Each structure stands twice: as structure tokens, then as C-alpha cells.
Amino acid sequence: MLHPQLLPALMGAIVGFALIAWASVWLVRRWRSLTPRTRWLAFGAIAVVEVGYWLNIYAWFVEPNTLVVRHVEIVSDDWRGAPLTIAAISDVHVGGPHVDAARMERIVQRLNELRPELVVMLGDFVNGHAPVAERTPAENQEILGGIATLGALNARYGAVAVIGNHDSWYGRGAVTSALQDAGVAALWNRHIVVRRSGGAIVIAGIADAWTGDPDFDAALDGAPADTDTIILAHNPDNFADMPDGPALMLAGHSHCGQVTIPLIGRPASVVQNRAYECHLVEENGRTLYTTGGIGTSTLPVRFRSPPEIALITIRGASAHAEAD
Numbered sequence: 337m338l339h340p341q342l343l344p345a346l347m348g349a350i351v352g353f354a355l356i357a358w359a360s361v362w363l364v365r366r367w368r369s370l371t372p373r374t375r376w377l378a379f380g381a382i383a384v385v386e387v388g389y390w391l392n393i394y395a396w397f398v399e400p401n402t403l404v405v406r407h408v409e410i411v412s413d414d415w416r417g418a419p420l421t422i423a424a425i426s427d428v429h430v431g432g433p434h435v436d437a438a439r440m441e442r443i444v445q446r447l448n449e450l451r452p453e454l455v456v457m458l459g460d461f462v463n464g465h466a467p468v469a470e471r472t473p474a475e476n477q478e479i480l481g482g483i484a485t486l487g488a489l490n491a492r493y494g495a496v497a498v499i500g501n502h503d504s505w506y507g508r509g510a511v512t513s514a515l516q517d518a519g520v521a522a523l524w525n526r527h528i529v530v531r532r533s534g535g536a537i538v539i540a541g542i543a544d545a546w547t548g549d550p551d552f553d554a555a556l557d558g559a560p561a562d563t564d565t566i567i568l569a570h571n572p573d574n575f576a577d578m579p580d581g582p583a584l585m586l587a588g589h590s591h592c593g594q595v596t597i598p599l600i601g602r603p604a605s606v607v608q609n610r611a612y613e614c615h616l617v618e619e620n621g622r623t624l625y626t627t628g629g630i631g632t633s634t635l636p637v638r639f640r641s642p643p644e645i646a647l648i649t650i651r652g653a654s655a656h657a658e659a660d
Contacts, residue, residue, distance in 0.1 A: 339433035341636050345396045352389050356382065395595070395639040400434040400632055403446060404642045408616060410623055410650040414583040417535025417564045419651035423452035423491070425644075426570075426588025429502065429631030430482030431475055432463030440482040443630065443645075444489055450647055454493045454530070454537075457486070457520065458588035459500025459544060459570035461511055463631065468507040479506070480514050487518035493530045495520045496539050500570040500589065502633070504547035523568060525554040538565040540582070545571035552579055566650075572612035572626040575619070584650055585624045590614060592628035596640040614641075 338346060359382050367375060425443070428435050447455055461483050468476060489495045497520050503511040508524070515522040523541025525548075530537040538559045542550040550569065556579075559565065565582040569575075572587035592614035593602025607613050617624040630643040 339636070341433045342396065345392075345636075349389075349393060349396075352392075356386050356389060359385075391639070395637040399638040399640075399642050400636060402642050403443065403630070404644050405446075405450065406615075406627075406644050406646050408625060408646055408648045410584060410616075410625070410648060411653050412583040412623060412650060413621075413653045414581060415564050415650055415652040416562075417537070417652070418532075419649055420534075420537065420564075421451075421453045422566075422586075422646075422648045422650065423447050423450055423455045424458060424586050424625070424627050424646040424648060425455075425630055426458035426627045427460040427500070427591055427629030427631050427633070428457075428482070429463035429633060430461055431479045432631050432633070433636035435463070435482070435631045437478055437481040437485060440485040441488070444485050447645065448488070448490055450645065452491050452647065454539075455489050455491045455495040456539070456566075456568055456586055457495065457497040458568060458586060458627065458629075459498050460502045460588065460629070460631070460633075461497075461500070461515075462502045462506040463633070464502065465505050467505060468510050471506075480510075483511065483514040484518055486515070486520050489519070493532065493537075496528065496541065496568065497522050498541040498568045498570055499524055499544055499548075501544050501546040504544055508547075523555070524548065525551045527555055527559050529560065529563070536560065536563050538563050539568065540565060541568040542574060545569075545574055550574050550577075552577065571607065572617075572624060573608050575612050575617070575622070575624045576609060578622060578624075580622065583623065584648075585622070586646075586648075587612070587624065587626045588629050590626055590628070591633065591638075592626070592641040594632060594635070594638055594641050598640075602641075 363378050512522040525543045527540035540555040542555050567582045567585040569587045571589045590607050590613045596602050627646045628644045
């Protein structure tokens with residue numbers, strides 16, 4: 337069933353196709369009667385409109401429904417233990433135009449096929465701004481049912497999540513409970529310790545920057561010293577305040593701009609520091625990866641910023657040197 341937000345786009349696609357077809361027929365019928373200059377001006381105008389039309393069809397209906405796997409290898413001086421493979425997703429926005437519970441099941445299946453050791457989810461499980469009490473029963477069922485599909489994840493070291501701004505607007509307690517019911521640890525200025533034979537790992541998650549108070553000290557309070565550490569955040573802007581020591585910070589929120597235009601770049605952004613907006617960032621000896629996420633927000637379009645799973649392998653610099 338087509339999401340209501342896509343109905344205007346569908347109507348526009350139908351009307352646009354009819355107008356292009358009418359203009360093409362008009363030009364063919366009058367081709368011989370027009371001057372050469374008018375012929376090619378009309379032909380060029382129709383061609384430009386048609387290219388724009390198909391690019392819009394792609395951005396509204398095709399790319400948002402794709403899913404790419406982006407392989408990332410990180411070598412860190414702050415990583416001491418055995419290598420770790422992490423699958424990171426963010427911003428699924430369940431209940432939105434392109435992500436329902438059925439698509440969430442397919443995403444979970446794809447995650448399991450990749451066989452990561454750890455799955456991390458970086459917030460904004462929910463679409464829209466309305467709190468849970470203002471949603472219809474059908475909307476709440478879709479959203480909570482989509483989160484429930486995460487219970488089928490089978491990563492060796494489990495799944496860990498942080499809460500995003502849309503989740504807080506919907507109801508942080510409701511989203512946290514749904515995640516925990518699915519077997520996902522939901523972190524908000526706290527950490528967990530993953531025990532493994534290759535060395536323990538601290539996974540610390542900070543609060544969302546828009547709807548909470550991100551606190552690295554609180555998130556790491558009581559964490560064992562000299563332990564491989566990964567920070568999870570929804571908003572990449574917090575990277576500027578990350579202390580030394582963690583080998584990696586993972587974030588979402590930005591959607592990598594959601595639209596990337598050749599020669600222009602990303603015209604819209606929800607992050608303050610655009611250097612942190614998309615993919616791998618290395619700054620002052622620290623490392624950030626911002627995933628482009630999966631769903632959409634505001635406009636239900638993606639163009640040259642496809643939905644992604646980031647499959648990240650992190651290893652220590654000494655282990656990397658030995659492998660070479």
C-alpha cells in the first residue's frame with residue numbers, strides 16, 4: 337500500500353508523464369512545419385524536462401528502496417584486542433514512506449546474511465514527530481512491530497542501540513522497552529561490556545544531542561580501564577567532544593544529506609559540523625564513521641545517498657602491520 341506522503345509524488349508522476357507524452361506527440365506532428373531553430377529548441381526543452389522527470393522518479397521511488405553494503409576497514413592505535421566486525425545501521429524511520437515492518441524484516445535478514453559479530457543501531461527507529469499517544473493504533477503497531485523484528489538478529493555478540501531525536505519525540509520509554517523486548521541493549525549515557533576471548537569491549541552510548549544531554553563521562557563511568565572502547569551516538573556533532581581513548585565513534589542522524597547533487601554537493605544538512613556529515617572522518621587521532629542511514633525524513637527522497645548498512649572491521653595497528 338502506498339504511503340500517504342508518496343501520493344502527491346505519484347499524482348505528479350502521472351500528470352508529468354501525460355504532459356511529456358502530449359508535448360512529444362505535438363512536436364512530432366508539427367516537426368515539418370516548424371523552423372529548424374524552433375524544432376531543436378522544443379526538442380531540447382522536452383528532453384531537459386524528461387531527464388528531470390526520470391531523475392525525480394528515481395529519487396522518490398527507486399533509490400530510497402535500495403540497500404547497499406558499504407565495507408569499511410579501520411586501523412586504530414587505540415584498538416588492542418582481536419579484530420571485530422560491526423554492522424551499523426541508523427535512521428530506519430519505521431512507519432515512514434519507505435520503511436514498514438515488512439521491509440524491516442528484509443533488513444534484518446540482510447544483516448544476518450552478512451554475519452557481523454556485533455550489530456549497532458544508531459537511533460531514529462521512529463518516523464515523524466508525534467508522540468505515541470497521538471498516533472493511531474495502526475501507526476503504533478507498525479512502528480513497534482518494526483522494532484520487534486530486531487529480535488531475529490543473531491550476531492555473535494548481540495545488538496546494541498542508542499536513541500535518536502525522533503524516538504524521544506515519540507516516547508523514549510516506549511522505544512527503549514520495544515528494543516529491550518527484542519533483545520537489544522538500549523544505551524543512554526551508559527555502557528555495556530562485551531566479554532570475548534579476543535579481549536573485552538566497552539560499548540558506550542550517549543544521549544541524543546537534540547533531546548537529551550550527551551555525557552561521555554557518565555557513559556564511560558565505571559568502564560574497565562585499558563579496554564577497547566567504541567562510542568555510539570545518534571548525532572555526529574558530539575564527535576567534537578569525544579575524549580581520547582575510544583578507538584571509534586559511530587553516528588547517524590545526517591542521512592548523508594539525503595540528496596547529493598553533482599558539482600553542488602549536499603544542499604541540506606541537519607548537522608552543525610558538515611565535516612562530520614557522512615562516512616569516515618579522522619581528526620586529531622580520533623575516528624568517526626557517520627552512516628547514511630536507511631529511511632528518509634522531511635522529504636521522502638534519496639538521490640546519490642542510498643540507504644546503507646555499514647559493515648565495519650576494526651583492528652589494531654600492530655595486528656595490521658603483522659598481516660602486511
